[in-house]
Amino acid sequence: MRRTRGRVVDVDTLEDFDRRLAAGVHSLSGWRLRALDLTARSDALRSVDVAGSLFLGCRLTLADESSVRARGAVVFPELPGIPIDTYRTALYTPADLYGDDDYADSLDARTYAWSKRETSQDAALAKSLHDHTIDVALSNWVAGRRLVGVMGGHAVVRGSREYADGVELGQHLSQRLTVATGGGPGAMEAVNLGGYLANRGADAREQALSTLAAVPGFSPSIAAWADAASAVRCEFPDGGDSLGIPTWHYGHEPPNLFASAVAKYFRNAQREAILLEVCQAGIVFLPGSGGTVQEVFQDACENFYADESSVAPMILVGRAYWTEQYPVWPLLTALAAGRPMEHHVHLVDTVQEAAMLASGGV
Incomplete structure (x- = not known):
């Protein structure tokens, strides 16, 4: 009971x-x-x-x-003509979203198509009720875990140095924490893969990277991209826990198959806020573009108004990237000056440094 x-x-x-x-x-x-x-x-x-x-x-x-x-x-009542279970009681798994059929016939793809097509009051009610039940299920899943978030670019491709860094970061962080990402492709998939391989060594990581590199991205074929991930899961069964929090707002970007639990929302704003809220051990920001920059300052705003006991660490990876290509760091440190968050924002060069900082904050 x-x-x-x-x-x-x-x-x-x-x-x-x-x-x-x-x-x-x-x-x-x-x-x-x-x-x-x-x-x-x-x-x-x-x-x-x-x-x-x-x-x-x-x-x-x-x-x-x-x-x-x-x-x-x-x-x-149960609302008719809706592909999802409006009153589900648990988070999704990759198997729930992908099933055994072609991706076009999967629950994930059918729900995205329905969400773009249906604008009725019943559809709006169903989306709200669904997202509420995901909130409840996520609260239950998070209980007893300490989460660290990792955010970064969705365009990072398999086979790249950036992707390998994300996997290594996820592996390191998962030794003491549970990693959470936006649940999509790119850097998010890499970090969730690291969480999946948490209990395996560098050899397994390199083998998984080699398998995935054959299909660098989800375009032009989501099915081929997902099949490569499934091959890794079959080769290394019983992976570790990690969380993905994607959204059907960006449904053209498929959820990755390495998050063991998937809290998929319809409303992106709700999903963004929830992702920051559950990551009590802070956020690591890998290089990214517009979306990642937005997330940096969304997190900064939360920390700006927080008291000392509520500030969550912010760790930016890539000195040149965050000071030259996208000069976020100068503004972030200016915001932090004199605030409780001042000593909780960090700029590092490597994922190894980031993992040490985040894990040391436990």
């Missing part, structure tokens, strides 16, 4: 529902029942007080639905 904060009780299986009622429960106040087929539980539903309960995507007989509504329950 599982209880969340206060009087909120999540019930996600019929077995849990039956067990709780058999234990003598008389009131469902504060219960959130999700995706349950309750059509054979009429007697049970009528034997308890349902005021203050929430039925999310549950199947009820028409009579039972009318009854629980009349007695104070709130019922959100």
Whole structure:
């Protein structure tokens, strides 16, 4: 049985529902029942007080639905024509999103197509409800883990030095922390691959890099790009944990297959804020362009107004990159001067230095 904060009780299986009622429960106040087929539980539903309960995507007989509504329950029905489970109770895995079919027929691709096509009120409601359930599932997954975020360019290609650096960084960080990325291709995939290979050595890393280099990017074929990643997963099964937080807002960029847990959102702004929020051990910024620069200053804004106990480290990798190509560092240090964040922003040259700094902050 599982209880969340206060009087909120999540019930996600019929077995849990039956067990709780058999234990003598008389009131469902504060219960959130999700995706349950309750059509054979009429007697049970009528034997308890349902005021203050929430039925999310549950199947009820028409009579039972009318009854629980009349007695104070709130019922959100399953919305038709929607490819995703609006009331899912866990984060996605790569297998959930990709399945066994061609990528064009995968849940990920079908959901992206639906999200671009559907603009109805039902679709907007479904997206909001889905993102809320991902929030809940992510909170559960993060509990007991200490996360460090890594952000960087989506255009980094397999086979490049930058990609190899990302994998090495992910491996080093994962020895003491759980890595989290934006969950997409490029530097994000590299770091999640490092997390996946956390318990393996340099030889495994080099073998994985060699396999992936045959398909440098997801264009022109997402299927070929994903197949190369699947080959690495088959060669090195039982990989380590890491988190990806992608978005269908950028659905043309597929999620990578190396994050063990995927918190995929519809709303990008929500996803960006959540990624910063869950990374209590700070953020490492690899070279990137517009999106990464935005993320640097979004994180800087959070730290600018934080007290000393709430500041999360910021580590920028690449002195020349962040002082010359994109001179973010001078402005960042000017913002930090005299603030609690001043001693928590760092500029380094190598991923090894970044990993030492981030891990030393545990």
